[in-house]
Amino acid sequence: xxxxxxxxxxxVCPYKSMLFQKIPEDQLNxxxxxxxxxxxxxxxxxxxxxxxxxxxxxxxxxxxxLFRQSGEGNQIISIAKPYxxxxxxxxxxxxxxxxxxxxxxxxxxxxIHIDCMKKEIKQNGDFAMGIIEKMSSxxxxxxxxxxxxxxxxxxxxxxxxxxxxxxxIYKTNEFKLPVSRREIGELIDMRTENVIRIFSEFRRxxxxxINGPTxxxxxxxxxxxxxxxx
Amino acid sequence: xxxxxxxxxxxVCPYKSMLFQKIPEDQLNxxxxxxxxxxxxxxxxxxxxxxxxxxxxxxxxxxxxLFRQSGEGNQIISIAKPYxxxxxxxxxxxxxxxxxxxxxxxxxxxxIHIDCMKKEIKQNGDFAMGIIEKMSSxxxxxxxxxxxxxxxxxxxxxxxxxxxxxxxIYKTNEFKLPVSRREIGELIDMRTENVIRIFSEFRRxxxxxINGPTxxxxxxxxxxxxxxxx
DNA sequence: CGCGGCTTTGATGTTCATCAAGTAAAGTGG
DNA sequence: CCACTTTACTTGATGAACATCAAAGCCGCG
Numbered sequence: 001x002x003x004x005x006x007x008x009x010x011x012v013c014p015y016k017s018m019l020f021q022k023i024p025e026d027q028l029n030x031x032x033x034x035x036x037x038x039x040x041x042x043x044x045x046x047x048x049x050x051x052x053x054x055x056x057x058x059x060x061x062x063x064x065x066l067f068r069q070s071g072e073g074n075q076i077i078s079i080a081k082p083y084x085x086x087x088x089x090x091x092x093x094x095x096x097x098x099x100x101x102x103x104x105x106x107x108x109x110x111x112i113h114i115d116c117m118k119k120e121i122k123q124n125g126d127f128a129m130g131i132i133e134k135m136s137s138x139x140x141x142x143x144x145x146x147x148x149x150x151x152x153x154x155x156x157x158x159x160x161x162x163x164x165x166x167x168x169i170y171k172t173n174e175f176k177l178p179v180s181r182r183e184i185g186e187l188i189d190m191r192t193e194n195v196i197r198i199f200s201e202f203r204r205x206x207x208x209x210i211n212g213p214t215x216x217x218x219x220x221x222x223x224x225x226x227x228x229x230x
Numbered sequence: 231x232x233x234x235x236x237x238x239x240x241x242v243c244p245y246k247s248m249l250f251q252k253i254p255e256d257q258l259n260x261x262x263x264x265x266x267x268x269x270x271x272x273x274x275x276x277x278x279x280x281x282x283x284x285x286x287x288x289x290x291x292x293x294x295x296l297f298r299q300s301g302e303g304n305q306i307i308s309i310a311k312p313y314x315x316x317x318x319x320x321x322x323x324x325x326x327x328x329x330x331x332x333x334x335x336x337x338x339x340x341x342i343h344i345d346c347m348k349k350e351i352k353q354n355g356d357f358a359m360g361i362i363e364k365m366s367s368x369x370x371x372x373x374x375x376x377x378x379x380x381x382x383x384x385x386x387x388x389x390x391x392x393x394x395x396x397x398x399i400y401k402t403n404e405f406k407l408p409v410s411r412r413e414i415g416e417l418i419d420m421r422t423e424n425v426i427r428i429f430s431e432f433r434r435x436x437x438x439x440i441n442g443p444t445x446x447x448x449x450x451x452x453x454x455x456x457x458x459x460x
Numbered sequence: 461c462g463c464g465g466c467t468t469t470g471a472t473g474t475t476c477a478t479c480a481a482g483t484a485a486a487g488t489g490g
Numbered sequence: 491c492c493a494c495t496t497t498a499c500t501t502g503a504t505g506a507a508c509a510t511c512a513a514a515g516c517c518g519c520g
Binding site: 180181182192193196197200 | 497498499500501
Binding site: 070075077089090091092093094098118121122123124125126128129131132133134135136137139140142143146147150151189 | 298300305307319320321322323324328348351352353354355356358359361362363364365366367369370372373376377380381419
């Protein structure tokens with residue numbers, strides 16, 4: 001089960017976001033009042049599609065998947081990593097969450113009450129502008145990511161996701177995959193069988209090594225080539 | 231060539247957006263000072279990818295396509311219709327436009343200087359909150375649209391775009407297509423030949439009539455079925 | 461008139477989803 | 491702790507959907 005943990009005061013929080021740096025001392029105290037910190041274990045559900053939106057979630061450590069149930073089989077929208085505002089893009093236009101969220105690694109999260117955010121936005125123009133800029137760049141990134149995926153063939157998509165894990169999430173060429181083959185398929189829109197097939201192909205061709213759940217990228221240059229030209 | 235046209239004062243503008251209704255009289259006068267109105271003819275380019283961002287564009291009448299050049303062949307991101315803020319999603323996080331914009335019908339646009347928008351956001355919390363809500367719902371819609379497209383087969387995609395034109399843009403079952411077959415392909419991610427093939431198929435099956443550039447939907451119920459189940 | 465762009469149809473090939481079947485790993489209850 | 495069930499992983503065979511290639515008609519425009 002998720003557990004509540006002691007609050008770090010925003011003033012000294014090591015995860016203090018660029019955004020909250022724009023808030024003066026006294027207002028930051030208000031934010032402190034309306035936030036809670038939680039720890040979720042790998043596999044635990046944080047919110048489900050349709051739950052009432054009450055908090056904006058800021059991810060300190062861990063990984064969260066955002067996904068949507070669509071008949072048989074889910075669709076993963078994105079994977080949030082530390083310093084991300086999880087689901088920021090839709091919290092301000094909906095009464096309830098459009099996506100479910102589940103921790104895919106042990107995670108620590110800061111829950112900030114949405115009314116508190118709104119109040120802050122209304123009374124602090126710089127903060128509002130910061131939120132807008134953040135939303136704007138998140139949208140750009142998401143669209144870019146999805147568009148570049150949709151143009152690629154299957155090998156190119158697998159290459160992209162491996163590079164993404166190595167470069168942007170784990171910052172190393174050897175890492176433990178936090179998602180199953182099926183989940184990878186749900187994220188980059190292909191069948192589980194083909195995810196496996198191309199992993200095997202990459203292994204045979206010496207691009208990666210697979211040791212149980214851990215992946216080591218052994219030829220990142222070629223992988224980048226496949227990512228670009230796939 | 232595009233021509234500048236006389237400004238309507240925001241106070242009495244018939245296109246006055248939900249957003250600007252939140253701005254009090256005196257501040258609205260400031261907005262009036264920093265806006266220009268233009269008329270563009272069908273086919274005219276408004277901005278190109280990479281141009282410096284100086285204005286937020288609000289579409290009064292007409293249609294605008296947002297697209298991106300990607301090597302051979304463009305990719306159409308979306309088609310903006312009256313009362314849309316064109317490109318709102320990325321104007322606040324970039325120095326230059328990520329997408330090109332071209333009028334695909336004769337259009338009238340209101341150009342509001344971006345600095346003016348930012349100033350308004352900072353000094354008016356309700357307005358800021360309005361922009362945030364607008365961005366949030368635009369992102370939701372865009373993602374929904376693209377996801378529902380990507381899951382469909384080609385017939386389903388053509389059905390969706392026809393329904394979209396009929397329901398959301400022209401509000402009638404008979405309309406003149408503002409885009410070529412190739413552009414339709416660029417929007418819903420398929421080859422020109424297949425766009426044509428499926429149009430012909432739909433014509434043979436009595437779903438639509440094609441008279442030169444105009445399309446008449448003759449069996450919208452079946453078209454909706456194909457849209458849902460394709 | 462001839463050139464280029466848009467449209468159309470047919471033939472062919474590739475990519476990927478689907479189906480099938482089997483192994484390994486991990487959770488479940490007695 | 492072991493039988494049992496379920497879930498993840500893996501490989502091969504087949505077929506459907508779609509891209510690609512080719513060729514020709516149409517139309518506007520210089």
